[in-house]
Amino acid sequence: MLKTCCRSFTARLICLRSLRLLLLPVCVICLIPVAQAEGVRSAAMLSHTCAGCHGTDGASAGEAMPTIAGMDKGYLVKVLEDYKQDLRPSTIMGRIMRGYSDQEIAAIASFFAERPWVSTERPIDGELAYQGELIHQERCESCHADGGRGQDIRSPRLAGQWGPYIQYALETCRARGESCKKRQGAERVMVLEDAEIQALAHYYESQK
């Protein structure tokens, strides 16, 4: 945890300052060199390693893996930082993001924000999508505007995203209860039935 904190620039500044005041012996640990890449790693170098799970240039080939290309940069930074700091529960992303400095996370976020969004191309069940649209209009459109096409630092693009991924994400949030509640819109997710989640996920995938 300490090592992780010291990889961040601000944390290091704080450590340095407190060292000057000779406040805490802990901060001496901060100055022991932590593993840090020898030199600056390019955004492409860092980001290409993500393609093994998220697809070439962040356009996912399916189904549980989200497309991350073309997402809002601020949103990506926030999510990746939250993984790193264990503020956002995950199966694997936390373990991975702890390997990167804040500057590297910003570089990765920029790289993917600049790639083109690619919507899925699967056949759509019109009836299921329609049921999803009703739920969306009633409970989600206020943030996930324009049928989930809109995005900003707090709301990711959902239109054209893989339905199964959205479904797992919603189910996971609902299953985690309290630990997910802090997230915007989470209290609306908590009350969704299985069938509603399925319809909603399918609706978003249907919107290109």
Next chain:
Amino acid sequence: MNPSRRRFLGSLGRAAAGSAAVGLLGAPAILRAETPKARVVVVGGGYGGAIAAKYLKMADPALRVTLIERNPVYVSCPLSNEVLSGEREMESLTFDYRGLSRRGIAVMGDEIVEIDPEKRLVRGKGGAVYNYDKLILSPGISFDFSTIDGMSTELADSTFPHAWKAGPQTLLLRRQLEAMPDGGVCAIVAPPNPFRCPPGPYERAAQIALYLSHHKPKSKVMIYDAKDAFSKQGLFQAAWKEHYGDMIEWIPAAAGGNIEAIDPNSMTLVGAVEDFQADVINLIPPQRAAELAVNNGLVDASGWCPVNQQTFESTLHPDIYIIGDAALAGAMPKSGYSANSQGKVCAMAVAAAINGQPAPVPSYVNTCYSILAPDHGISVAGVYELKGGEIVSVPGAGGLSAADADAHTRAIEVQFAIGWYRNITADMFT
């Protein structure tokens, strides 16, 4: 010196003079189109080679990239253990090279038998010659049967499949399991370190048990191991127990699990302490780099290829790069994800070298999923960096799935395993 080689030196000379852009812009359009900046030959179209070829083209479309692969299609080892349980068909593991051809990569069907580092060429089985300025090899592994008395390549093909290169042996092992009587014993002989896919034998035990528990519930899966510990061990052992009770039993080397000989007639494995009989024997032999690397002076005493871990250039021959299972890559395990990650680092290093730029600072990742039951997946992740010339794990990052994860998490990790497979194979072949 052949004419294209001279052309290459010409463009390098310009780059060295610091006026590459001027030189190329000044050339007539036709010449620009016809003269490749440099020729990169990639041998082996698997997890490492397909990626190196594609990302070279992405890094610098002006390169002439040739991918040489001996098989017309590639069969993925990842997820091939699911063929043994009957959860998956071989078709879903099989890929062709049309996607890479569409990207402007010349895909040649040939088996390379000789590398001439002096003349900078490789020779195919039928005598075809391919010239290169930079050569990238991702040829995978070969097997060393010499430590197990009585074992041979022929026996692996006919009777004791390793199924450690997905293909006919995977199907042979599946047929043997189907023919095994209820109450029979399937033995897996697990190899010493280092070897391809450290969690692989233990995932396989679970997939075989999945099949047996449905169809032959009185049977056993015995793992005879040359080691005393293995990857994700605690997670594996807990999952074996949870899903298959006492069906899977692991005998470490310290308990006599090291197998020294095999007797095909009596279906007996000869251990250091006692002998073991089995109805089906999946013998996964000790491993080393592929024949191509061994036969061409690219391995050291360990049997693997020493490389500069920043660029993957061989420390034994300049301008030859080795990635994937065949390479000695510091702390990285021999996995498909590692090969993918190394292929990208190597492609960027080769493109930089050709363009007269310094080798980029590398970044590497590994993620390996194992599917232990239809709703039980686990994973190991690693984030790596270069330190003092060695690939090392970034402290504090990576690690295993939580030991106390709930059923929902375990089930989602199976979906992520399948999603990983979709994406990494799309990264290779589209």
